[in-house]
Amino acid sequence: MIKKGFLNTVEKKYAFGYVIVGLFVIIFLLTAVLGNIYVSYQYSNATMELIAVNNLEKAVVRINNSVNLTYLYFYESSVEEYFANRETVEKYLKETNLQINKKFLRETADANKTIETYMLKSDLLMRKLQEYLNNNESNYYDYGELESQYKELQEVYSYINLSFQNVYSAKLTVISDLELHLSFLQKAIFAFQLFMLILTMLCCTIYLYKVIQGVSSSIAMMMKGVKSIEEDVFQARPIQIGSNDEFDDFANAFNRMIKIIQSQMRKIEENADIKEQLVSAEMENLRIYSDLQKNHFDFLQSRVNSHFLFNTLNMISSLARIENADKSAELMEITASFLRYNLDNITKTVTLEKEVKNLKEYVAIQVYRYEGRYSYSFDIAEETLKFSMPCMILQPLVENSIQHGIGMKVKDGWVCIKTYEAGRRIFLEVSDNGVGMTEEQIRHICEEMSDDFYRISSSNHIGIRNIYHRLQLFYHYDVLFEMKNINPGFKIVISLPKEG
Amino acid sequence: MIKKQVWLLIIPIAMAGLSLAYFCFNNTETREVYPVTRVTVILPHDDDGYWSEIANGIQEEEAKIGEEYNIDISIIIPQLNYNIAQMTDILKQQIAAQVDAVVIQGNENPEFRLALQGAYDQGMKIICVDTDIKDFSEHLYIGTDNYEAGKMMGEKLIDLTRRAVKVGIISGEPGYLNLEQxxxxxxxxxxxxxxxxxxxxxxxxxxxxxFMNLYQKLHETADILVCLEGTGGQTLSQIYDERRSEYEYILGFDVNIGIKNQVIDGVVKQDTYQMGRQVVEEIAEYIKTGKYSSDNIFTDIQWVTFENYDEVIK
Incomplete structure (x- = not known):
């Protein structure tokens, strides 16, 4: 399942918490760094401005010294110094004018203008003095005018000094204000940092509390789900977490698990019913087996008799041969062979071929017995000869036809035994032209055959029922058993699976 | 849910950052279209109520419109009251500093006038406040119509007396046009x-x-004392706290305390605050239009007595 959003795992949620802390730390540090840079920049600016003003003042002092030396002592070198220093003054004037352009300060503007006035006047004076010095042979010169200009210049110079005092005073006031401003700024930065610190702690605490609460809540919901399963699997309800992380995956898996368990439990319950049915069937089998054991016991008893009879018959047969009674000897031999088959194969699986051979011996005995009053026909399909089946299936049916069917007739009775293959099944048919059965008798036999808990009854058709149940067990209840009257006679058709 | 929480974090952080940035950079000054006009106001006296009110008017109006018109005003007061030599020196400083305009109280001192003429010749604008200057080149006067003020004083004097009286008059100093008017x-x-x-x-x-020497001397002959400027009234108000009997009436200019305790009977009150404001307004007008609204800007005057003191002063 694709979860929406970025914070879709517990790990990412925790990591996001650390990202928040990191972000706050970066802001914290940035504030400190930027604040310091700003404060340093401001102090540096203020200092540079003061230095520029001081440089200007020193330069003005130097040119005034040059003026004084030229005017008072006629130093020719001072004239050159004056013009050299003048350039320095102009340079510093530009610097201070740049300050004014950046941030207007009246005192600096006044000082600069006063210096400009001074320089205009000093240039005029110095040119005249230069002219005088260059023409010292001249007898006439207006000294009064020079004196007046010099006095005027010195008056302006005194104003320059006052201006510089004002500038320094103003600059110091500005620096004082700056100091206050920066002090306030530093306090504000500190307050901001403190605020950020508190905000960081608060945000992280709230955020991590939410994350932890979400995890705890998810675990609690899962525990609730687990408990509900413990209490009653069928009453367990799906858990809905909605945390948009692995817990959602877990909840989905858990919910699927609940569904699977509930489905499995339902199947188990259904299987329990089947098991119960199986137990019942097993019980029935045991009962049938018990019956079989009993039958087997009866059979063993009869077997003892049969062996005795078999030995006796062999002895009689030998005597009959000695006394030239060949028919009797043959009959004895057939009877002995029939009995041997019964004794050897009663609990075994035999081929249809063997079963038919045995049946023919039985029929031969019956021919001797009834001296040709009845006829027997075999219609055995070749492909059915190798078919495996329980022993003694066909003989009781033929015996039944003789006893209850054609036995009632004096002559012309017949019994037909037929086997054939159709589809995936083998069909065994025994039909006769005897008296048949009433519908009531057929129904009664069918009821007895379908009764799982059949009991030994006084019925005359124990053989048929016994055959039916043996076949049912052998072929896992895949046996079709049909009985019907034919006109004249009676017919039993047994359908068995080819691959039993 | 998470997105909402993220925004709730980002918004206060951004706001805090912006506030800090504003705090750091809000002191950046911006100059308007007009170039800087440097104005120097030379006031003669650092008093408490008259020139200080003019100074207040100037500063408050400068705070209001100074930035818009880029007017920078510097107020300078000499160390000695009404010292013309010092004021002249200050004026010369301003000429050397090539300021754009000077605001002065006019006086007729030749040296002062000479310096003022030098300022005018250099192209500086001359504005006289409170007192005009006689026959001077183009300039602006802002202040009381002093002739009308004197007339108001005379009329009130007539109203008070209506009989034969001798009126002693004490003025400030010769050569001040306002006092003469x-x-x-x-x-x-x-x-x-x-x-x-x-x-x-x-x-x-x-x-x-x-003044006190003159006060004592004059009362022997004068029935009524008239002070043509504020010094007399101020001095009496400070020395006495109740009415005296030396004069039948004492009248003066520009004093408040003396009226309240009836040491002075009536004063002509000039609107000095208005004068200060008008100075800045007219400079702004000149910057804007290249001329003043008039050559003479007369400010208001009022007659104040004990009876109407509260109403007028309010």
Whole structure:
């Protein structure tokens, strides 16, 4: 399942918490760094401005010294110094004018203008003095005018000094204000940092509390789900977490698990019913087996008799041969062979071929017995000869036809035994032209055959029922058993699976 | 859910950051279209109520419109009250500093006038406040119509007396046009009342001690004392706290305390605050239009007595 959003795992949620802390730390540090840079920049600016003003003042002092030396002592070198220093003054004037352009300060503007006035006047004076010095042979010169200009210049110079005092005073006031401003700024930065610190702690605490609460809540919901399963699997309800992380995956898996368990439990319950049915069937089998054991016991008893009879018959047969009674000897031999088959194969699986051979011996005995009053026909399909089946299936049916069917007739009775293959099944048919059965008798036999808990009854058709149940067990209840009257006679058709 | 939480974090952080940035950079000054106009106001006296009110008017109006018109005003006061030599020196400093305009109280001192003429010749604008200057080149006067003020004083004098009285007059200093105009106004007001005799004008040189000497000396002959400027009234208000009997009436200019305790009977109150404001307004007008709204800007005057004191001062 694709979860929406970025914070879709517990790990990412925790990591996001650390990202928040990191972000706050970066802001914290940035504030400190930027604040310091700003404060340093401001102090540096203020200092540079003061230095520029001081440089200007020193330069003005130097040119005034040059003026004084030229005017008072006629130093020719001072004239050159004056013009050299003048350039320095102009340079510093530009610097201070740049300050004014950046941030207007009246005192600096006044000082600069006063210096400009001074320089205009000093240039005029110095040119005249230069002219005088260059023409010292001249007898006439207006000294009064020079004196007046010099006095005027010195008056302006005194104003320059006052201006510089004002500038320094103003600059110091500005620096004082700056100091206050920066002090306030530093306090504000500190307050901001403190605020950020508190905000960081608060945000992280709230955020991590939410994350932890979400995890705890998810675990609690899962525990609730687990408990509900413990209490009653069928009453367990799906858990809905909605945390948009692995817990959602877990909840989905858990919910699927609940569904699977509930489905499995339902199947188990259904299987329990089947098991119960199986137990019942097993019980029935045991009962049938018990019956079989009993039958087997009866059979063993009869077997003892049969062996005795078999030995006796062999002895009689030998005597009959000695006394030239060949028919009797043959009959004895057939009877002995029939009995041997019964004794050897009663609990075994035999081929249809063997079963038919045995049946023919039985029929031969019956021919001797009834001296040709009845006829027997075999219609055995070749492909059915190798078919495996329980022993003694066909003989009781033929015996039944003789006893209850054609036995009632004096002559012309017949019994037909037929086997054939159709589809995936083998069909065994025994039909006769005897008296048949009433519908009531057929129904009664069918009821007895379908009764799982059949009991030994006084019925005359124990053989048929016994055959039916043996076949049912052998072929896992895949046996079709049909009985019907034919006109004249009676017919039993047994359908068995080819691959039993 | 998570997204909402993220926004709740980002918004306060961003706001805090912006606030800090604003705090750091809000002191950046921006100059308007107009170039800087440097104005120097030379006030003669650092008093408490008259020139200080003019200074207040100037500063408050500068705070209001100074930035818009880029006007920078510097107020300078000499160390000594009304010292013309110091004021002249200050004026010369301003000429050397090539300021754009000077605001002065006019006086007729030749040296002062010479320096002022130098300023004018250099292209500086001249504005006279409170007191005009006689026959000077193009300039602006802002202040009381002093002749009308003197006339108001004379009329009130007539109203108070209506009998034969001698009126002693103490003025500030000779050579101040405003005082001369006030005196002329007083004289013109009473000229039709011969029973009111105006005695010779005395000058206290804006000095309280000199005024008190004159006060003591004049009361022997004068019935009524008229002070043509504020020094007299201020001095009396500070020395006495109740009415005195030396004079029948004492009238003056620009004093408040003396009226309240009835040491002074009536004063002509000039609107000095208005004068200060008008100075800045007219400079702004000149910057804007290249001319003043008029050559003479007369400010308001009021007659204040004990009876209407609260109403007028309010």
């Amino acid at each position: 006030r005196l002329e106004g007083v004289r013109d007001a009473v000229k039709d009342y011969p029973e009111i005799e105006i005695m010779d004008v005395q000058y206290d040189n804006y000095d309280g001690l000199t």
